[in-house]
Amino acid sequence: MTTDQKLSKSELKIVLFEGIHPVAVEVFRGAGYTNVERLPKAVDAQTLRDKLRDAHMVGIRSRTHLTDEVLKLPEARDLMAVGCFCIGTNQVALKTAANQGVPVFNAPHSNTRSVAELVIGHTIMMMRKVFPNSMAAHRNEWRKSAVGCFEVRGKSIGIVGYGHIGSQVSVLAEAMGMRVYYHDIVSKLPLGNAQRVDSLEELLKVSDVVSLHVPATPQTEYMIRAEHLAMMKKGSYLINASRGNVVVVEALSELIRNEHLAGAAVDVFPKEPASNKDAFESPLVGLENVILTPHIGGSTQEAQHNIGIEVANKLVGFATHGATESAVNFPQVNLSHSPNTIRMLHIHKNQPGVLQKINDIVGFKHINVLGQYLKTTEDIGYVVLDIDAALGREKAGDIQVQLAEIPGTIRTRKLHSDELETAIIG
Template identity: 30%
Template sequence: MARILVTDGMDKKAAAQLKEMGHELVEQHYAPEELKEELKSFDAVIVRSATKVRQEIIDAALETKQLKLIIRAGVGLDNIDVPYAMENGIQVNNTPNASSASVAELAIGHMFAISRYIHISNVTMRNGEWNKKAYKGIELAGKTLGLIGFGRIAKETAKKAHALGMKVLYTNRSGAKEGYDQYTFVSMDELLKKSDFISLHIPFNKEAGAVLSTKEFEMMKDGVYLVNCARGGVVDEEALIEALDSGKVAAAAVDVFEEEPTKNQKLYTHEKVSLTPHIGASTKEAQARIGEEIVDIVKNFFA
């Protein structure tokens, strides 16, 4: 049976199942230098977003060649040097199906928050302020939502937005998708120009950098609303702050940041920004589904 390290926590039921299957489970978070040493004695490691498995970590594990499997308990793999691990005989898996509904619900929730001033009125009322006249919002129904990326989470978001009466546009590197005729595939430029709300659903590519920066903000409608529950870095934070200050962006919702925990005080104190601390997949239901996927991955890999 396998010796498995869980660095960022996991669903208790799933952990119990792995132990029942005979695997040794160690649930402990390590700093990078400690992780280099500890990983040498494990067959598999399960991480979330907090633990980074970079080349130097993998190199250390390769000294004993015991590590055979890395599991990302979530969707994004940008905290793992996947090609390098795979080239060196270490399998990398994620759990792509588990959190789609949860992240989509958070994105929609943020749209309600910024369109109806829920985010800021919740703060000002606690300060004893009654700013009723200042908080004239807009309805989601009848507005155009542009989705950048059209994977599992974006499709869930589209379904929920469509049910609310929104017109949905999407752009995707692989082109239009069959079976989604209720939504409209457009180019990136057209999406930026036509959308009242824009929501990102793409991974972060370090080499490519931000997908939305000054040039892209200039193409958007005046008073557009922006939601990022995808990955930190896909939106240039400084360019976003400038767009918020100028009024180009009416309000933004941000769940993911260039640096986490974020130290960007201009962003996290901005009255036009609705904030959450990277909680897209943080529901009981999503974590249970992630746990189920992890159990299946481990079961199949070490069969």
């Protein structure tokens, strides 16, 4: 079944969930996409279903889950792109989205500084015993003492994962006089005087503070277990601001209780409350030398503002030009839209013969092709085809219909001037 929609920019519906920064709305409206609904928080399943109806693009954060079942709902049939206004994309069924022609975008870099600053703050507060002393003062106890308190200057910090956040932590830590070691499965050049360490085990043994900055992958799931924590220096500290399932928290709790580790700072957890009204539970609760923060590493106004701009611009780029650069589940294409052209977008299953059929259709109609690009993933193929606008809009419409009928087609779109035309294959 083919559903044809002819949409102006002002008719394309965008729904933003979970209080996404209002700057995103400004970005959309500045690009001509004025039909934007912004909801202040996550919604229940029925409301999500209702809001997806007729939506063409949605923006979510971590609490809205676009599962296989949700993406396959009849209400989601018009959905053509998803923006995750955060780093993680685990809340989206990425393969299902791709197989339905829906690219998913995120913001892997915009909260880098916010997370890095929190890590440095946690490092200082742990080594100065700020939290235990503060809690004692709240109980009317006075604990003025230098015992077990240290400057960070001259101490070593080991960074596991030397990506955008890890490398920022490296720069800030070195500026404070710390020795920086890092370990990454990908060979990366150090910033400043940071030293690369060949193995995780070696890094654990030489660091006074270990800070984790790895993505959520099968390889990083519970990569820090009891045996790894036991390798750390006696009296050292662990910081986890990456993913909740990277550390076995029961083992971390035990190593702190038996005083092998002096403390920890944890911002992410294997199981997190669905809302601020739900109770938080963890084996680390009650340990006064453990700093527990509610997944706020990127929760600054600056980070949310930057994320709003970054992801909204990616969605605008896809809606306006078909650009998919940095999509996490889709072939990466980013071409400028040439003037006096009609752009045909063809999303299809990655199977032999599709490009030949596209070229046969264009060649049979004697169309002047000004640009063509094909990129594939294991499952999906994506063709961007620029044709001469002089051929006329009616003829271009005929071409789009024929493109939609090619076996394996998932979705086609036609972009011309201010009008967006979409054929969705269901």
